[in-house]
Amino acid sequence: MTTRSTPDACTLLDADHRAVKKLFNEYDEMAGSKAKRSIDARRQLAQRICVELTVHTQLEEEIFYPAVRAAIKEQDLLEEAEVEHASAKDLIEQIQSAQEVDEKFDAKVKVLGEYIDHHVKEERNEMFPKARASRLDLVAMRDELQARKEELMAEMEGVAA
Ligand SMILES: [Fe+2]
Ligand SMILES: [Fe+2]
Numbered sequence: 001m002t003t004r005s006t007p008d009a010c011t012l013l014d015a016d017h018r019a020v021k022k023l024f025n026e027y028d029e030m031a032g033s034k035a036k037r038s039i040d041a042r043r044q045l046a047q048r049i050c051v052e053l054t055v056h057t058q059l060e061e062e063i064f065y066p067a068v069r070a071a072i073k074e075q076d077l078l079e080e081a082e083v084e085h086a087s088a089k090d091l092i093e094q095i096q097s098a099q100e101v102d103e104k105f106d107a108k109v110k111v112l113g114e115y116i117d118h119h120v121k122e123e124r125n126e127m128f129p130k131a132r133a134s135r136l137d138l139v140a141m142r143d144e145l146q147a148r149k150e151e152l153m154a155e156m157e158g159v160a161a
Helices: 009-030 036-071 075-097 103-133 138-160
Strands: none
Touching (some): 009 036, 009 103, 036 075
16 A cells, blocks of 8 residues: 555655755855866766766656656646756756856856756646656656666766766
């Protein structure tokens, strides 16, 4: 018997949201410094944010969104979410290809954080409650997401190495 407190797909996705929010906060504290150490740390942290978000958005697009799209009638929520992912990916690409870690770079990371804040709010407050009220087996989907996440993380680390 599934209760509301059983960890499900939304619990896993929201844990990702919280983890990346922490990274954005860490970045925010470092932004603006000209010290070499800070430049390296910011590039690394920004790269980590980009990897986490790339894996997260891919998980949603491959598994979560299609299932939710088929199970709820509010299609506009899915349309908006996909447009927001596209904008986020655009910025992620700009951050990953940036040559300099300067004010412009900080601004890109900051704006990406603001996009994601907005996007997460809509998932958390609108999409997740609708998904949880649907016929979807989100507890089973949690395992599927977890397995795919591990696969994608390993792939990303393979590319970075
Ligand atoms: Fe999303
Ligand atoms: Fe999300």
